[in-house]
Amino acid sequence: xxxxxxxxxxxxxxxxxxxxxxxxxxxxxxxxxxxxxxxxxxxxxxxxxxxxxxxxxxxxxxxxxxxxxxxxxxxxxxxxxxxxxxxxxxxxxxxxxxxxxxxxxxxxxxxxxxxxxxxxxxxxxxxxxxxxxxxxxxxxxxxxxxxxxxxxxxxxxxxxxxxxxxxxxxxxxxxxxxxxxxxxxxxxxxxxxxxxxxxxxxxxxxxxxxxxxxxxxxxxxxxxxxxxxxxxxxxxxxxxxxxxxxxxxxxxxxxxxxxxxxxxxxxxxxxxxxxxxxxxxxxxxxxxxxxxxxxxxxxxxxxxxxxxxxxxxxxxxxxxxxxxxxxxxxxxxxxxxxxxxxxxxxxxxxxxxxxxxxxxxxxxxxxxxxxxxxxxxxxxxxxxxxxxxxx
Amino acid sequence: xxxxxxxxxxxxxxxxxxxxxxxxxxxxxxxxxxxxxxxxxxxxxxxxxxxxxxxxxxxxxxxxxxxxxxxxxxxxxxxxxxxxxxxxxxxxxxxxxxxxxxxxxxxxxxxxxxxxxxxxxxxxxxxxxxxxxxxxxxxxxxxxxxxxxxxxxxxxxxxxxxxxxxxxxxxxxxxxxxxxxxxxxxxxxxxxxxxxxxxxxxxxxxxxxxxxxxxxxxxxxxxxxxxxxxxxxxxxxxxxxxxxxxxxxxxxxxxxxxxxxxxxxxxxxxxxxxxxxxxxxxxxxxxxxxxxxxxxxxxxxxxxxxxxxxxxxxxxxxxxxxxxxxxxxxxxxxxxxxxxxxxxxxxxxxxxxxxxxxxxxxxxxxxxxxxxxxxxxxxxxxxxxxxxxxx
Numbered sequence: 001x002x003x004x005x006x007x008x009x010x011x012x013x014x015x016x017x018x019x020x021x022x023x024x025x026x027x028x029x030x031x032x033x034x035x036x037x038x039x040x041x042x043x044x045x046x047x048x049x050x051x052x053x054x055x056x057x058x059x060x061x062x063x064x065x066x067x068x069x070x071x072x073x074x075x076x077x078x079x080x081x082x083x084x085x086x087x088x089x090x091x092x093x094x095x096x097x098x099x100x101x102x103x104x105x106x107x108x109x110x111x112x113x114x115x116x117x118x119x120x121x122x123x124x125x126x127x128x129x130x131x132x133x134x135x136x137x138x139x140x141x142x143x144x145x146x147x148x149x150x151x152x153x154x155x156x157x158x159x160x161x162x163x164x165x166x167x168x169x170x171x172x173x174x175x176x177x178x179x180x181x182x183x184x185x186x187x188x189x190x191x192x193x194x195x196x197x198x199x200x201x202x203x204x205x206x207x208x209x210x211x212x213x214x215x216x217x218x219x220x221x222x223x224x225x226x227x228x229x230x231x232x233x234x235x236x237x238x239x240x241x242x243x244x245x246x247x248x249x250x251x252x253x254x255x256x257x258x259x260x261x262x263x264x265x266x267x268x269x270x271x272x273x274x275x276x277x278x279x280x281x282x283x284x285x286x287x288x289x290x291x292x293x294x295x296x297x298x299x300x301x302x303x304x305x306x307x308x309x310x311x312x313x314x315x316x317x318x319x320x321x322x323x324x325x326x327x328x329x330x331x332x333x334x335x336x337x338x339x340x341x342x343x344x345x346x347x348x349x350x351x352x353x354x355x356x357x358x359x360x361x362x363x364x365x366x367x368x369x370x371x372x373x374x375x376x377x378x379x380x381x382x383x384x385x386x387x388x389x390x391x
Numbered sequence: 392x393x394x395x396x397x398x399x400x401x402x403x404x405x406x407x408x409x410x411x412x413x414x415x416x417x418x419x420x421x422x423x424x425x426x427x428x429x430x431x432x433x434x435x436x437x438x439x440x441x442x443x444x445x446x447x448x449x450x451x452x453x454x455x456x457x458x459x460x461x462x463x464x465x466x467x468x469x470x471x472x473x474x475x476x477x478x479x480x481x482x483x484x485x486x487x488x489x490x491x492x493x494x495x496x497x498x499x500x501x502x503x504x505x506x507x508x509x510x511x512x513x514x515x516x517x518x519x520x521x522x523x524x525x526x527x528x529x530x531x532x533x534x535x536x537x538x539x540x541x542x543x544x545x546x547x548x549x550x551x552x553x554x555x556x557x558x559x560x561x562x563x564x565x566x567x568x569x570x571x572x573x574x575x576x577x578x579x580x581x582x583x584x585x586x587x588x589x590x591x592x593x594x595x596x597x598x599x600x601x602x603x604x605x606x607x608x609x610x611x612x613x614x615x616x617x618x619x620x621x622x623x624x625x626x627x628x629x630x631x632x633x634x635x636x637x638x639x640x641x642x643x644x645x646x647x648x649x650x651x652x653x654x655x656x657x658x659x660x661x662x663x664x665x666x667x668x669x670x671x672x673x674x675x676x677x678x679x680x681x682x683x684x685x686x687x688x689x690x691x692x693x694x695x696x697x698x699x700x701x702x703x704x705x706x707x708x709x710x711x712x713x714x715x716x717x718x719x720x721x722x723x724x725x726x727x728x729x730x731x732x733x734x735x736x737x738x739x740x741x742x743x744x745x746x747x748x749x750x751x752x753x754x755x756x757x758x759x760x761x762x763x764x765x766x767x768x769x770x771x772x773x774x775x776x777x778x779x780x781x782x
């Protein structure tokens with residue numbers, strides 16, 4: 001089958017932007033993506049668009065996809081809205097890859113957008129809550145912080161993971177986010193800040209939870225037939241894996257980890273002919289710090305149960321053996337639900353093409369993105385490889 | 392690229408089912424689809440699922456895809472929810488075709504579901520309204536009936552189309568729906584009934600408007616590599632076309648027709664190497680009778696402006712030259728938003744495999760489905776062909 005490549009990726013700032021609309025945020029990301037294509041791209045080349053969003057905060061629940069593509073002048077281009085809660089645009093990127101590999105499109109725009117910061121906190125809670133399992137979790141009052149706190153408690157009990165270790169993940173991500181001009185919480189924090197912050201859902205403190213964000217991200221995926229028109233430095237989509245699971249945590253086989261992430265990772269590694277050893281850096285779904293630790297294990301970055309020690313060792317810091325969330329992650333960069341998955345690809349694109357500024361890693365070749373919907377009802381993993389090109 | 396085939400398709404009844412949930416309706420459609428596979432299908436063969444829904448009436452706004460696939464025992468299978476308002480599952484089928492053609496899946500479940508009949512009429516209006524253009528149409532009080540009434544008025548003014556001609560479409564569809572055991576409004580009506588019914592939005596009467604429906608539909612799409620395991624009578628997806636447009640009618644180039652439908656049809660014909668002359672029968676998106684007439688023109692079934700005469704001639708009746716909406720269409724069969732597109736494929740599958748009961752056409756070979764989101768912000772067209780197989 002045809003290989004798929006990422007030739008451009010861009011994003012808006014993440015944060016709270018009461019003067020922006022979901023359309024203006026998407027337009028910013030889209031223009032940024034077009035501008036990032038090394039040899040340029042005419043918008044007329046876009047054959048298809050895939051837009052991930054949870055529901056743009058209720059502003060346009062039906063047809064939000066065409067609503068954003070028309071705003072950037074792409075009306076007429078087949079546009080599909082996909083949603084898998086917080087993994088919406090990870091799945092949008094996956095669908096773009098399928099569209100290219102199917103031979104039905106040569107150039108696909110995959111992006112995502114969310115506007116969460118309403119004046120009303122109730123609206124925020126509602127729009128987060130609707131991705132939880134409705135019958136047994138949401139309607140009984142369980143929040144996402146609560147579900148992830150249960151995962152953290154289980155991980156601590158089973159493996160001896162500590163609040164300090166969770167906090168190391170937060171400190172590391174804020175360190176990176178402070179170097180990212182797009183980050184919502186672009187400041188550093190200390191281990192003491194994280195440990196001693198107010199409790200959100202025991203054992204998770206404020207610093208173990210990502211913020212509520214507005215933002216957008218966009219990625220341009222093309223086929224191998226046309227990739228040379230756009231760049232001399234192709235970044236290949238080497239592997240894609242996805243899996244679903246029971247939407248409610250209480251029905252899953254384990255509380256400590258995310259089985260859908262494990263299966264998605266295995267699928268991506270198998271398709272790419274790679275293993276975790278091949279990964280130079282990763283963007284993982286750290287909506288809560290426990291999610292980052294679970295991802296280390298689910299994706300094979302460390303042994304099962306050893307994620308606490310792994311993060312404490314500094315292995316996932318910018319100068320470690322396997323930097324994770326170099327962008328700052330959901331924790332520091334922010335988490336505009338529908339934009340997050342595509343936003344992870346923006347970081348991988350920038351790192352692999354050498355444009356990550358102060359966060360730039362030393363000659364990375366393989367980057368992984370890991371995007372989770374809900375508390376693990378959906379997960380999608382991509383592997384991207386910078387190709388050696390004979391010139 | 393690999394060809395894609397439909398080997399099974401099923402649906403629930405369409406109607407108002409206060410004792411059913413969106414999950415139970417989807418399960419009915421899924422089991423019906425499995426049962427329809429001529430040589431049987433083990434659910435373990437399903438590699439991927441794509442679920443179309445507008446939002447299952449608010450019951451599960453995030454992750455409704457995994458919520459229905461887990462309910463039928465498919466947790467673990469990659470599941471994507473897609474949405475393009477009333478075209479949600481038409482796009483789900485399209486995505487299934489891309490997944491198969493991409494080589495990333497051999498067997499894909501594509502379906503859709505909606506539960507619209509709440510106790511509260513406000514909820515129904517809300518869930519329909521959210522697919523309209525928000526800023527200029529919905530918030531100013533415009534309903535879908537109103538938008539389509541504007542299209543009808545424009546068509547009448549421009550081409551002399553009459554209320555009687557609109558009514559002929561309704562009479563024809565009710566004639567067919569009366570032969571469909573799954574239909575919500577499975578009764579016949581007369582021209583006088585349709586013309587003289589109460590006005591909903593002038594010039595549209597009650598009989599020019601589809602009902603509010605609960606229901607689900609499911610389709611099984613497979614690759615040519617495995618199709619022979621499931622059937623000796625393969626139905627090939629010969630063509631797929633899709634297009635978007637400005638979400639608001641007032642911003643489009645015409646009020647009389649649906650440009651996205653026209654582009655989607657052209658795309659499907661081009662991919663299939665066919666024209667409208669090759670189509671033996673069609674399921675078109677008749678949310679309002681004017682939409683059916685516009686579709687005749689947009690899909691090339693008759694000349695521009697001649698749809699009124701075309702329907703009046705009886706050409707699209709069950710015994711006409713080009714039967715349209717043999718299922719009863721949205722008008723009589725019903726319109727459970729997210730299920731409608733996949734439900735159209737169910738009718739085509741049943742007709743092409745000779746299982747359409749009292750509605751059975753005489754040896755049809757090529758069927759077309761046409762599914763529209765909103766008032767034309769999205770459209771998708773599929774062409775299905777029963778293959779001649781040497782045995």
